[in-house]
Amino acid sequence: MKYSAFSLLSNALTYHQHWRKAWRKPEPKKSYDFIIVGGGGHGLATAYYLAKRYGGRNIAVLEKGWVGGGNTARNTTIIRSNYLLPASAALYNHSVDLWHGLSNDINFNVMFSPRGLLHLAHTVSDLREISRRGSANYVHGVDAEILTPEQVQEWVPFINLHGRYPVLGALLQRRGGVARHDAVAWGFARAADALGVDIIENCEVTGFKIEDNTVIGVETTRGAIAANKRVGVVPAGHAGVLAEMAGFRLPIETVPLQAFVSEPLAPVLDCVVMSNTVHAYISQSDKGELVIGGGSDPYNSYSQRGSFDQIEHVAGPIIELYPIFSRVNILRQWGGITDITPDRSPILSATPVKELFFNCGWGTGGFKATPGSGSAFAETLALGHAGTLAAPYALSRFVNGDLVDEAAAAAVAH
């Protein structure tokens, strides 16, 4: 059923009794051409673009929990593409381009809101960083503007420009913004399902079947499933665990990242404001909650909780920069676990096992890349080797030294 104003009206007239399930709940078949491990946004987007653009048929997405119950539901929904390096600009800007037509493309309102995104500069070195990155963005065709403190105040009238963290300027990306993260997972699941993709929930992969160094299937909690062509592994937070099952290591360390939301407020903040130096990001959801994110925990952990002192590290700067929020109640706090690579860029790559591909290591900033990552990885799975966008993100870069070093580029915050 295509969602439209007409379908909404006709279902309203029949008391909403006849809406169909957004996707089927199929039993796993004995074999598939393509198996995608991980039913988060990236995995579902991969399945969707594989079926839609590259003619992939007979595809399964295996999800150990439920669709979009992992990091897709745990991020702060920020979308931007103003990275420093050419490879990053290409991949993330491809993603932003897809975001701009996504709701129409998958016939599901993902509530993408390109409301503008500000990176604050608090020090002279921050100012140099944003002007360098803004210039690089300009060269790469990514929209970027440098704002003066007065212009920042026009965007955020209540910001404290002269506090402990003085605001000296900001880098603005107008095409950046937020989207509703749950809707992204649901929308891609529904659109992939409509193209015949089997989305199998509560199906945890417990091992890979490998013969002659080639993957031929997966073991799951719902039985063995054979892979006729390729297996794409798209985890968030457990890439290392899955790689170990396949018998190799990844240059990844896993750390928790926390976020929290306030009680719903009347509209007060109509853009996203990030601050790399003090690690505090804030936006307001359409429901009215302030969505606040910060820095990662300083040590490896799979706990999905995060440590208490990080909350203080985020809350302090938020209140200092926005004193107006000092008496707002925080409703919920949560943690997700993020796979961090040494250069803070993802891995979209072939692996030491033939026909087994990994799309992982998105660190603290994978949400923004959901459609772009899906499209680039679908191309990789369809071709059997990396396409143009994915090529710089090969695992081999850690051996040959061709890093995509966004960590050194100071684009710390995601």
Added chain:
Amino acid sequence: MLIIKCPWCGERTQTEFSYHGEAHIVRPQAPDELSDEQWADYLFFRKNPKGIHYERWLHAAGCRRFFNMARHTVSGEIYATYRFDEQKPIIE
């Protein structure tokens, strides 16, 4: 928050410490003879267990000394902290 027992100072809160990754990585004895793969393994590839992790910590806001720790990466339980000149404990 973790309560970490520094081998020299005793129990302190985690905010006094800084984390320095996987422990027991030995610097290559003959760096000139290493292949690119071996260098990559030394520099970038790390154990990242969902379970017991042996790791280095620095008592940054205390005695400024490094030590090792065995900790569970899901529960956060700390099994042992030990000095560099002590044997790596085997945790069952």
